[in-house]
Amino acid sequence: MNKPPCMVWLPADHRLLGDHGHQMPFLLLGDKYARAVKVGAQAQPVMFPLAEVEQIDELLGMVDGVMLTGSPSNVHPSHFQEEVADPSLPLDQDRDLLTLALVKACVHQGVPLLGVCRGFQEINVALGGALYQRVHQVPGMNDHREPKTAPPDEQYAPRHPIRIAPDSVMAEWAGGTEAEVNSLHGQGIARLAEGLTPLAWAPDGLVEAFWVKGARTFAYAMQWHPEWRCWETPFYANIFEAFGRACRQRRSLRLQANDLARSQPG
Numbered sequence: 001m002n003k004p005p006c007m008v009w010l011p012a013d014h015r016l017l018g019d020h021g022h023q024m025p026f027l028l029l030g031d032k033y034a035r036a037v038k039v040g041a042q043a044q045p046v047m048f049p050l051a052e053v054e055q056i057d058e059l060l061g062m063v064d065g066v067m068l069t070g071s072p073s074n075v076h077p078s079h080f081q082e083e084v085a086d087p088s089l090p091l092d093q094d095r096d097l098l099t100l101a102l103v104k105a106c107v108h109q110g111v112p113l114l115g116v117c118r119g120f121q122e123i124n125v126a127l128g129g130a131l132y133q134r135v136h137q138v139p140g141m142n143d144h145r146e147p148k149t150a151p152p153d154e155q156y157a158p159r160h161p162i163r164i165a166p167d168s169v170m171a172e173w174a175g176g177t178e179a180e181v182n183s184l185h186g187q188g189i190a191r192l193a194e195g196l197t198p199l200a201w202a203p204d205g206l207v208e209a210f211w212v213k214g215a216r217t218f219a220y221a222m223q224w225h226p227e228w229r230c231w232e233t234p235f236y237a238n239i240f241e242a243f244g245r246a247c248r249q250r251r252s253l254r255l256q257a258n259d260l261a262r263s264q265p266g
């Protein structure tokens with residue numbers, strides 16, 4: 001019998017779309033994130049629209065991994081005990097409510113977890129860290145934002161080098177302790193949560209990747225965007241291939257558990 005596909009949950013963004021006066025709520029997932037899961041991790045992306053915190057355990061029982069994507073919206077600063085610094089920047093409190101709880105559930109249950117950009121920031125905040133709300137206004141820090149009016153190819157082009165921890169799995173994926181990565185973020189890690197091990201740094205010292213300490217499975221996140229045409233960049237492809245392997249391992253365990261449950265009397 002064919003195995004069911006590996007399923008990876010990508011929580012949606014909540015956005016109002018439409019012209020003024022007629023904006024309607026939508027649930028959005030970027031094509032490039034779903035495509036990187038499908039092509040790079042060889043898994044099936046799923047969204048679970050309107051998923052609620054109370055459903056997390058039930059829904060995690062149906063998937064083999066979770067990917068927290070990037071988004072133009074910011075994590076609400078109240079989650080790291082700050083006031084909103086720039087009210088003109090978008091927020092997505094519905095997403096925060098689900099993803100910050102989902103991070104803890106994935107870590108506790110050993111579900112493969114990949115965080116990208118906003119997802120990287122969500123994991124840090126969920127585990128007790130804090131963010132710079134405007135990295136470019138912090139003395140000594142660079143501007144990590146993308147050129148807003150540039151075409152996508154330019155926005156996602158390599159922007160700055162990163163230094164990667166030697167002898168780390170990130171260095172294995174990169175094929176060394178240096179790489180050039182894209183950069184599309186205005187927020188960044190101000191305080192790394194205690195349960196996270198930094199794996200890469202930008203030239204200004206900003207943490208650009210981490211590992212969830214002691215994780216029983218894949219639990220990595222990065223500030224840059226490895227999903228961007230991941231099949232064209234070996235470093236990025238290696239990240240998604242490793243994520244896919246971890247998801248397939250979980251699928252085997254999940255299916256064994258399901259078979260065992262079905263074989264039990266009553």
Ligand SMILES: N[C@@H](CCC(=O)NCCCC(=O)O)C(=O)O
Pocket residue numbers: 030069070071072073074075116117118119184185186187188225
């Ligand atoms: N809003 C946060 C996170 C930035 C981020 O995720 N950028 C990607 C947006 C477009 C996309 O989804 O690829 C910040 O500004 O730091």
